Amino acid sequence: MRPAEIRVYACLYGMKVYSFGKDERIRKRKDFLKIYQDGARISSKNFITILSPNQTGTRRLGITVTKSVGNSVKRNRVKRLLREFFRLNKDKLPDSQDMVIIVKKDIPFLKYQDVCAELKDLFLERADI
RNA sequence: AGAGUAGAUUGGAUGAUCGCUGGUUCGGUUUACCGGACUGGAGGAAAGUCCGAGCUCCAUAGGGCAGGAUGGUUGCUAACGGCAACUGGGGGUGACCCUAAGGAAAGUGCCACAGAAAGUAUACCGCCCUGGGGAAUAAGCUUAUGUGCCAUUCCCCGGAGUAAGGGUGAAAAGGUGAGGUAAGAGCUCACCAGUUUUCCGGGUGACCGGAAAAGCUUGGCAAACCCCAUCCGGAGCAAGACCAAAUAGGAGAACACUAAGAGUGACCCGCUCGAUGUUCUCGGGUAGUGUCGCUUGAGGCAGCAGGCAACUGUUGUCCCAGAUUAAUGAUCAUCAUUCCCUUUUGGGAAACCUUAAUGGGAAAACAGGACUCGGCUUAUAGAUCUACUCUGACA
């Protein structure tokens, strides 16, 4: 099913495509620990991504930003950028998959385009496999 | 014009698309979601957590003793270690700035090196007087005799006085002058500086101004111990209150018994509760994307009045974040601010100066609520305003 068709179906069932509700977030410490144990890790320049299948039928995102990244303004900005990327590109990701993104320390000031380019490379590669 | 001092304000704006989150409401459906509409959604420091309070709980906290904090005065305040005004001291040409600023004649302690001595002043050198011994010398007297006496000078040993002087040191015991003395010394006097006491005047007060007396002259350090005055019970929203099912323990009261232990996060006294057993009554510990606490408050804004001011009173008006893996974002467009480049216009011989416009590009800080307030401190691109001072020039 192509993205355009998903949007059509979504409109028919009254669902928003680019929303990002609470169901799509990983919010429990237990879940995080489980994904850390079982998931497959992919490292890139600024992020470490952990992927793990789940049984809920939805794609879920969790973000880990430690204190060493910077003060709360920098941490919040990185989280917002990653959330924005997930929100706009989640229809290209496989179903029933949990995804935790860990932000490395000492990263430079990122724009949205930088995040987009880095993560798109990553997931296009996986799609080919 | 330049340099500077003090204080205040602001911390980009609008729109579109896609999202996040609180509230109200409507519909679907049904007790949990979905959708629609309307509406609210970070700061001057939200930060650091350095003080002070509210609020909550802990036998409502009484006494003692530790410990801690504060330290000019008056006022403001719910309170403060905060603020305002004033006083003393210090700095600056000045606007102005800094100031833990009670007590050193309660006690203890410390003051390196140097120096005689670093605190009940001492007595090493020096100065002066004097006892004894020795040496030298001119005159006089004397004698067998430079033998003795006397005088002067020097040296050695001892006694008494003195604090004027002594390359030091951060600091040396009031300073200058005169008298006085064997030599000296506030020993005495004059002037000056300081201290204490008393009196007069001003001020609510810190304190200020003036007068008199006492020779009184007493080093510094209490951000050394300490003394004095005032204040402080402890813990903190992870405080604290509540909740469905299953499983099975618990709680309260009375009686008996025990006096161990616990409540008390400095300790002691005091106070309160009581291990265990029996009987009766009640109905829930744990758990959790749980609920409440959770945002209306010593609240914001505007006007008027009082006060030098901090601030207070009063009237009107407004409701302005409540997340919990933790919400305010992303993209685009336009405008405004600053800077750079290009071209054009005006002046000029040129270098260049300057006004406006076109096009292109770049920059925009410090920083994100987590129970709530009042302060303090720290970070901060750029922009704006007010008052004042000094220097230079001109009138």
Added chain:
RNA sequence: CGGGGCGUGGCGCAGUCUGGAAGCGUAUCUGAAUGGGGUUCAGAGGGUCGGAGGUUCAAAUCCUCUCGCCCCGA
């Protein structure tokens, strides 16, 4: 929210309590020794004592404020 610790040559530390010349090890450089290197020996250089202010005759040390780092408890 509460509590504690650290900051001194390039690196690791002492000195701070009780104020009085800033030191130790290692590293660096120079020389000696060796055919050369290492080890060893001798010598030298290198410090705003995290920052600012204050007290004091005098501050790494005492006091106040502040910056950064680390740890612990609920």
